[in-house]
Amino acid sequence: MTDQSPSDPSVNDDQNSGIVTRRRALMMGAITASAVVSIKPALAQTAGSVLNCEIPVPGNNAVGGFIAADGSVVSADTPGAFPPAGRNFTGEQVRQAMNGRSLPGTSYDQSQAYVNYIRRLQAGQSGFTCYASLQMPR
Numbered sequence: 001m002t003d004q005s006p007s008d009p010s011v012n013d014d015q016n017s018g019i020v021t022r023r024r025a026l027m028m029g030a031i032t033a034s035a036v037v038s039i040k041p042a043l044a045q046t047a048g049s050v051l052n053c054e055i056p057v058p059g060n061n062a063v064g065g066f067i068a069a070d071g072s073v074v075s076a077d078t079p080g081a082f083p084p085a086g087r088n089f090t091g092e093q094v095r096q097a098m099n100g101r102s103l104p105g106t107s108y109d110q111s112q113a114y115v116n117y118i119r120r121l122q123a124g125q126s127g128f129t130c131y132a133s134l135q136m137p138r
Contacts, residue, residue, distance in 0.1 A: 059126030071116025
């Protein structure tokens with residue numbers, strides 16, 4: 001009987017593959033742990049930027065238009081329409097308004113009209129990316 005070491009080429013291949021598999025598993029565990037550590041701050045930063053992004057009411061596509069109760073952009077002489085907000089609203093303000101609060105500096109009806117406008121935003125319009133990111137689950 002001879003004394004064989006793991007580095008000896010005559011050692012059974014099954015034994016070597018077991019060592020490689022364990023070694024590979026340990027390396028994968030280390031890689032996964034570092035990936036989790038680096039992804040968590042990125043997700044936190046994304047969540048923060050979603051709350052700080054801005055939505056103009058109305059956006060650049062409808063400058064000067066008034067906002068009807070249903071959120072459509074109408075002319076200034078439309079009865080019951082609200083004037084442009086004159087400011088942008090943050091993602092956090094919009095999220096709160098979608099949950100029942102009023103947008104800052106607006107009456108309840110005006111806020112509802114603005115939120116309806118925001119809900120109607122489509123790709124390519126100012127504020128759409130911010131609004132879409134509010135819809136993503138966290």
